[in-house]
Each structure stands twice: as structure tokens, then as C-alpha cells.
Amino acid sequence: MFSKLSAVIKSAYAAITLNRVTVAFFVFSLVHCFSQGIIQSLLYAVDTEFVGVVNEIVHASRIPLKNMTYLEGSSNHWTLRMCTNIPHGQAQDPCAVVFQSGVDVNDDPDAVEFDTIASTSILEGYTQGFSISTSRDSTNQSTGVTIKLNAAPSVFLSHQCAQILVYPQQVLQNSVREDMTFIFFQFWLLGVSVFAVSRGSIPHMITALGSRFLIAAWSGYIVIYRTKNQADIFREIVSAPGTPCGVELFPTYFTTRHAYNIADAILSFTALFLAGLLSWNILKVFKAQSFKRVGAPEHVIRIYKFFMAVQAVLQLEVFVLVVATSLWADVLSRTAISLISAHTPIYNALVIATTVLVIPWIALGWYGVRRERKGLMISFLAVGFFFISGWAIMFYSIVYRWSFLQWPYLGCFTVASFILIFASMALGTICWRNFDKGLAEYLNAEDALADLNFTPEVFHNSDVEKSGEKSKDFYAYDEPDFPLATFHSGMLSGGETMRSDELRIPTPVRGPPPSYEKPYITPGRF
Structure with missing residues (x-):
């Protein structure tokens, strides 16, 4: 192994x-x-x-987990709905409008509006530490949340604002x-x-x-x-x-x-x-x-x-x-x-x-x-x-x-x-x-070669391909045709003779061509 x-x-x-x-x-x-x-x-x-901040605001506002938002429309004409079920395919519409662009649908008398430019500097330091508490009315119903910052005045967000923040919560959770x-x-x-x-x-x-x-x-x-x-x-x-x-x-x-x-x-x-x-x-x-x-x-x-x-x-x-x-x-x-x-x-x-x-x-x-x-x-x-x-x-x-x-x-x-x-x-x-x-069979042969530490990646027939020749799976070479003796029998050890049909003629071999160090010598020239 x-x-x-x-x-x-x-x-x-x-x-x-x-x-x-x-x-x-x-x-x-x-x-x-x-x-x-x-x-x-x-x-x-x-x-x-940022999703952690939004989660705390939504949770402190006691908005049920079952509620989800559905945004439709286009720029300057957005409509945001809060739904308790899938908006489509239901016998009764499970959604209620919580925001429309250019339309004030805020029925909460305790809601407070802030100027965006002024409030930017207020919440820039919330990463330095903050706490969120739930604000309630006389019937113990949530009217919103109060964000207490360590380095800035407190900020109150209405319950309707918290409902709107469910949409950014969904978007940020998907981004995570x-x-x-x-x-x-x-x-x-x-x-x-x-x-x-x-x-x-x-x-x-x-x-x-x-x-x-x-x-x-x-x-x-x-x-x-x-x-x-x-x-x-x-x-x-x-x-x-x-x-x-x-x-x-x-x-x-x-x-x-x-x-x-x-x-x-x-x-x-x-x-x-x-x-x-x-x-x-x-x-x-x-x-x-x-x-x-x-x-x-x-x-x-x-x-x-x-x-x-x-x-x-x-x-x-x-x-x-x-x-x-x-x-x-x-x-x-x-x-x-x-x-x-x-x-x-x-x-x-x-x-x-x-x-x-x-x-x-x-x-x-x-x-x-x-x-x-x-x-x-x-x-x-x-x-x-x-x-x-x-x-x-x-x-x-x-x-x-x-x-x-x-x-x-x-x-x-x-x-x-x-x-x-x-x-x-x-x-x-x-x-x-x-x-x-x-x-x-081929893949098994590869595995067998791998067991012998054979790495086929180093073998590429690039030289052959560069010369335009057709590549082969193996190169086959024939032994040179040496001249055979003219007699029909030969002497073996012990004085025995060998018939011509018993002569072992070299057969073609597969692999690289053999190299010969000595030049070819014509028979009879000693």
C-alpha cells in the first residue's frame, strides 16, 4: 500500500x-x-x-420567525410585504404591506423619524459596543427597540422599521x-x-x-x-x-x-x-x-x-x-x-x-x-x-x-x-x-507499472511528432540479416550434427534497436 x-x-x-x-x-x-x-x-x-446587528434588532422587536418579506416593484416604486406564508397559491392572501415607496404606511404613533445625514454619525460607532432593548406600550406589546450606544446617544426604531429590516436580514443571511x-x-x-x-x-x-x-x-x-x-x-x-x-x-x-x-x-x-x-x-x-x-x-x-x-x-x-x-x-x-x-x-x-x-x-x-x-x-x-x-x-x-x-x-x-x-x-x-x-487491461497494466515505480508521464513521443512521423505504440525493429553458412549441418558438442531445420534463426524483437560496437565483418575474412 x-x-x-x-x-x-x-x-x-x-x-x-x-x-x-x-x-x-x-x-x-x-x-x-x-x-x-x-x-x-x-x-x-x-x-x-452586519447581519448580527440586524438579527438582534429583529429578535428584540419580537417579530415571529414565521414572518418573511416579499419585495416587488422597481426603483422608487418598491412595495415590501410581510407574509406569514408563501404569497402564491394560497386561498387567502397571507401578506400585508409594510412599506411603499413614496407612501407613508406607518400607523404606529410612537414611530420616530430621523434625518439620515445626522443619524449616520450616530450609528457609525455601534461596532464599538451597543445594547438593544425592547420598548413596550401599556399592553406589553412591542412598539420598537432602543439601541444604546457606548459612544453616541440612543436611537429608537419603531416596530414597523423592525419589520422592514427583515428584508435586509434575509439578504445578508444569503450573502453569508x-x-x-x-x-x-x-x-x-x-x-x-x-x-x-x-x-x-x-x-x-x-x-x-x-x-x-x-x-x-x-x-x-x-x-x-x-x-x-x-x-x-x-x-x-x-x-x-x-x-x-x-x-x-x-x-x-x-x-x-x-x-x-x-x-x-x-x-x-x-x-x-x-x-x-x-x-x-x-x-x-x-x-x-x-x-x-x-x-x-x-x-x-x-x-x-x-x-x-x-x-x-x-x-x-x-x-x-x-x-x-x-x-x-x-x-x-x-x-x-x-x-x-x-x-x-x-x-x-x-x-x-x-x-x-x-x-x-x-x-x-x-x-x-x-x-x-x-x-x-x-x-x-x-x-x-x-x-x-x-x-x-x-x-x-x-x-x-x-x-x-x-x-x-x-x-x-x-x-x-x-x-x-x-x-x-x-x-x-x-x-x-x-x-x-x-x-x-490497459489501466491494470498502468497500475502494475506504478507498483514498479514506473512513471509514464515522462514518456512522450515529442521528437517523433515534431518530425511529422506517425507515432506508434511500440517501436519494432528487425535484427540485421547476417549471412547464413552455406553448409546444411553443423557440429555440436560431442560430435553430434545439427540439421538445417534445427538452425535457430533470430526472430524480430520489439524495443529499441540494438547497438553494435564493432563494425560488420564479412564472413571468410579473418
């Missing part, structure tokens, strides 16, 4: 240090993982800090979930990149490059549109003068987050450019034999490409499916959906089943193709069909459809997981149809 592990490590090291391009690709992947992971950690810290996902995504991407260069796998390299493209596109979307759009909405419903709150509760949030988002976008696009450049040079090194090893015929190379494609898809799916499942599980357990949903045990059962089966499912596909086991492939396709059917049935649930539409991030990962499951099953079926055509 340790010898095989040592051989794998040596093989990976030989591939990574094959030339300066592969070394640069490895160093770049490692440095970028930690640098962008730090930026994502800073974003997570900012989101966590996204930050955590991207932190783990960086380390997963590092693993895929290292696997790609160490195994010479073009599908994994394309997967890593495509992932970097998606990260860059998402970071560009955040910088160009989403952060600015959220800042405008928060300003219009929370901090604008004349609103039920009228207080700048997020004085530094969007400026700080925007700065981090710009740094993240610069890193993402720089990484995309460098990854594309390095990947292109590595592909030039691999050339047409990206999946080729010593001794593999053309039909095995073609099957091997599908095998590596299955590996790449499954490696991406193990991250995407786990993230999609985790996001839904978090929404199902820590939001208003947990109290609204009527079939939570069924949803939890699907989440648990997916979590338990995802790793065995990946193993079934991997080893089913690798060892050409039909039973494993049948099990792999059956579990894949269970995933597809189970999560497709989830769309029958109104709470799942609502979460899918209201949070595009969850929707993107869900759709991606469906695509990858279909792709893995299709590629697995193609590999299944090519069983018993030499792939398993």
Missing part, C-alpha cells in the same frame, strides 16, 4: 515538475487559492458583522451562505487544478478553467450590478429621510464590501487570464496525446477520454450537488420556511439520503468504469436516477419553488447539479457500451 502511494506521489511530482509551465501552473493555483480565499473570508466577516460556499470552492478548485496537472488530464483542466470563468462572471456581476442595486434598495426602504426607519444602519457596509468585491473581481479575472495562458501552454505540451500513455492503441485512447471525462464530471458534481443540498438544508432549518413547510420530514429525508449516497455514488461511477463492472454501473445509474427523480419531485413543493425563485444562487447550483448528473450518466453509459475493449 505504501509503495503504491509512494509511486503515485512520485508520478505526480514528476508531472508537476515536468517543465517550467507545469511548475508555474501549480504555484499559480496554490497562491491564487489562498489569496482569493482571504478576500472571501474578509467578505464573510463583513457580512457576519454565498461567502462560505466560495471559500470552500477555492480549495476544491485547487484540488482539481493539482489533479489536472499531475495526471495530465485535459477534462479536469477544462473543468478548472470553466470554473474560473464562472467565478469571474459572478464577481463581475456582483461589482457591476448586485452590490449597487442592494445599496439602492436598502437606502430607499431603510435609510432615506421620511421612511419608517430613517436611520443609516449600514454606514460602512456597502463601501467596505464594494472595495472587497473589486479586489475579488480583479483576482478572478487575473486568475482566468493566467489560467487560460498556462493551460494553453500545457495543452501544447500534452498535444494530441492528452490521455495517451505508453502502449495504448487508438481505440483504448478514445475510451480512456470518456473515462477521464466521467472523472471530471463526477469531481465537479461532488461539489455542486453537496452545495445545492447544503444550501437548501440551511434554508429549510434556519429561515421562515422551517415553520411554513408542511412536509419538512420528507425534505429532510431527501437531504439526508443525498448526503449519504453522494460519495458512494461517485465511487460506483469511478470504479464501475475503471474496472468495467456492469453491476457497479447499474447501481451507479440507479442512484443517479434516484437523485434526478427525487430533486425533480421537489419542484412540486411550493416552498422549494419559492426558495428557488427568490434566491438565484440556490437556483444556479440546483440547475448545475441536474446538468452534471445527466452528463455523468450519459458518459457512464458510453463507457459501459465500450466494456471489454481493452481499457481495463
